[in-house]
Amino acid sequence: MKIGFIGGGKMAQALARGLISSGRYKAENIIASSPKVDNKLLEEIRKLGVATTHDNVEVANNSEVVFIAVKPLQVSKVVSEIAPIFRRDKLLVSIAMGITMRYMETLLPSKSRVVRVMPNTPAVVGAGASAYSLGAGCLDTDSGLVHDLLSTVGFAVEVPEVLIDPVTGLSGSGPSYMFNAIEGLADGGVKMGLSRELSIKLAAYTLYGAAKMILETGDHPAVLKEAVQSPGGTSAYGMHELEKGGFRGLLINAVEAASNRSKSTGDLVLPRQSMENMIYEDDHHEEFTSKRVAIAGRR
Numbered sequence: 001m002k003i004g005f006i007g008g009g010k011m012a013q014a015l016a017r018g019l020i021s022s023g024r025y026k027a028e029n030i031i032a033s034s035p036k037v038d039n040k041l042l043e044e045i046r047k048l049g050v051a052t053t054h055d056n057v058e059v060a061n062n063s064e065v066v067f068i069a070v071k072p073l074q075v076s077k078v079v080s081e082i083a084p085i086f087r088r089d090k091l092l093v094s095i096a097m098g099i100t101m102r103y104m105e106t107l108l109p110s111k112s113r114v115v116r117v118m119p120n121t122p123a124v125v126g127a128g129a130s131a132y133s134l135g136a137g138c139l140d141t142d143s144g145l146v147h148d149l150l151s152t153v154g155f156a157v158e159v160p161e162v163l164i165d166p167v168t169g170l171s172g173s174g175p176s177y178m179f180n181a182i183e184g185l186a187d188g189g190v191k192m193g194l195s196r197e198l199s200i201k202l203a204a205y206t207l208y209g210a211a212k213m214i215l216e217t218g219d220h221p222a223v224l225k226e227a228v229q230s231p232g233g234t235s236a237y238g239m240h241e242l243e244k245g246g247f248r249g250l251l252i253n254a255v256e257a258a259s260n261r262s263k264s265t266g267d268l269v270l271p272r273q274s275m276e277n278m279i280y281e282d283d284h285h286e287e288f289t290s291k292r293v294a295i296a297g298r299r
């Protein structure tokens, strides 16, 4: 199986590393591209034994599975670039936040095989969580193929595309919330006299252990929580403080806000006939935001 990555950044590296270390995919069958000649990220991916190029079409020409691993606003440009050579013997797998399959399908020849995936950064250590959706042009075997590719970096599940934005708000962005949680727990440890180093380690093992218990016992989190809280004990006192601050409500809000942000990023990229109103190649944040506001105002 020949695999290509258009974009050689953090997620492409994580996925390439997983594919290779699974032993199921060979480094010599993987190629990645990025436009800059002195690209540090591309250098990193080359260290894995992966071939690199600055030519996206070369990647597509040499791959049966082409991952689109560029930032959302660059998707239009790179998919349009490879569209002239794209055939049904190739599978396009986009990991870009917010960009719908319908949009990518409009840029490609009809009946192209397109898959949309939302992975997350723990893929770097083989503990990723990915959800994927298949486009209308996909073959019956594509679900198994994508599942096999994503399983090399962790858990993978197929979902309808309408759920990809919520997945983005939860597991796609979730690692950042949890890094903050670890930092906060460690700050508490430091406040109470533990060293910074030990506090971070204890906090990380605590999240890791709690997650492992959920996955391995299959018990509901509420059951496991009750087992920690003895009547009048320390955990009930700590939990009361968290709830006074709206702990669970804040997490719900975070997932909702991030899901909506993913959806609105997709909405920004309108069908092809409206493209002349947009500056796709400019990923400057202010430009992006003001354009979004302008589009929202036109609705």
Ligand SMILES: NC(=O)C1=CN([C@@H]2O[C@H](COP(=O)(O)OP(=O)(O)OC[C@H]3O[C@@H](n4cnc5c(N)ncnc54)[C@H](OP(=O)(O)O)[C@@H]3O)[C@@H](O)[C@H]2O)C=CC1
Pocket: 006, 007, 008, 009, 010, 011, 012, 033, 034, 035, 036, 039, 041, 042, 056, 069, 070, 071, 072, 074, 077, 078, 095, 096, 097, 118, 119, 120, 121, 172
């Ligand atoms: N980071 C995360 O937690 C997650 C990210 N994603 C999605 O993954 C995608 C990639 O994100 P991430 O890896 O974090 O981003 P990075 O910025 O690390 O990587 C993006 C890569 O795309 C390259 N690139 C830019 N323009 C082009 C082009 N025209 N042709 C080819 N390559 C190009 C960049 O090269 P250069 O450096 O030279 O500009 C860079 O190597 C995004 O769409 C994001 O939404 C999904 C899930 C989680």
Ligand SMILES: O=C(O)[C@@H]1CCC=N1
Pocket: 097, 168, 172, 173
């Ligand atoms: O915040 C972001 O842009 C990416 C998408 C999913 C997780 N992080």
